[in-house]
Amino acid sequence: MAWNGKLKKIDENRWEIPKDEFPFMRTNAVIYASENMIGQIRSDNAPLQAANVASLPGIVGSSMAMPDIHWGYGFPIGGVAAVNADSGSISPGGIGFDINCGVRLIKTDLTVDDLGGKVGVLVDELYKNVPSGLGSKGLTKIGNRELDDILKNGSKWAVENGYGWERDLEATEEKGRMKDADPSAVSDKARKRGIPQIGSLGSGNHFLELDVVDDVFDKDVAKKFGLKEGTVTVTVHCGSRGCGHQIATEYLQEMERYIKNNNIDLPDRQLACAPLDSKLGDDYYKAMCCGANYAWANRQMITHWVRESFENILEGSAEDMGMDVVYDVAHNIAKKERHDVEGHSENVLVHRKGATRAFAAGRTEIAQMYRDVGQPVIIPGDMKVGTYVLVGKKGAMKETFGSTCHGAGRKMSRNAALSKLKASDVKNEMRKNNIYLRSGSDEGLLEEAPAAYKDVDEVIKVVCAAGLTDKVAKLTPIGVVKG
């Protein structure tokens, strides 16, 4: 089904569904996209979901979607929506099943030459040391007490237990710890799924990517981020595994009952939500924070094994190789933040579902070392084109509650990719581009084939032309571990 409703072109990068399109819309919806992209965006009807989100109780500003928009559960992926932090409603569909799915970028001071032809060996070592795949279990045995600590303290737990460096915390959004986390809001079932999986990559679109800094667009900012042309980087993409998934599933069920019992009228039951000042809304928020912390601990543990893998294959320590975390961003999360809304300052909860925080210089939430240039934003494209590093700009603060895109965005459903593409073609395509690939399953590889994704260059062009972010560097893959 395609979107045949109104989609008014505001300018070269913005399209609007006016508030009067449906009676349930409390505000307008804005989609960031170019003329080139809009046909594809209409084709999967995701604009309807952006319009539906405009019905969210307590929404402030517009319902927004980034150019990587595609069909999701309730909210579109690429969706951004803010609600008043006291009276507005929180919706699990606006965060996603994989709570705090996110991306971490690790730099090195090594060039490809320094790897001495060991790219394949290194990727094999990463594949061996970082558990990946559907239902994968971590190598670390923890019990309920440790899980409690992880849910409460996130990356801090990981660093205190030997996974990584103290300074990694400063290079992580929220320092890897949402302070409102309350493990008593997390069910036994979510715990049971979380315990064996801590320290694992998972499957789906999750991956490890070995890249080379190929292009530097802003030399000063790149230098600030520790990125130098020709050096090797590692990108880690994963989330909260079955733990976050279980939290999302259970609260969605409860909120569906809540909206029914309280006669809350929504255009789609998948938008199930509860006011932040209700017990259910507050409990979900606290549980979501736990899921976020689990994901940060997870990426922190993986960081440790990435460093160990480099140490096992190459000469020298991770420290000597300059393997610092550049930054770690969450792109499936809701955050309590202060923003200007129609001329006044307001406490809001910003849902970012397949969207990345992109704060401009000056915001105190940004790590001290980057505060004068803006927040690093990490945007994976697809396994062939690689990853962009951007920096948050003023336009994001003005228009999108400090948000930008999160990736290329799918243009083919998983099923469409499975039926239309061939695994051997994807493997050949990767080989032709000199990218060493390790993948656990052909099915998973097909679902994530480059052809299943939009053109990330076009996505980046839009968010930069719209003034939300600026380009800093482009990272080109030399090796991929596909989860």
Added chain:
DNA sequence: ATGTCC
């Protein structure tokens, strides 16, 4: 995304 239906 996900023990792709407890």
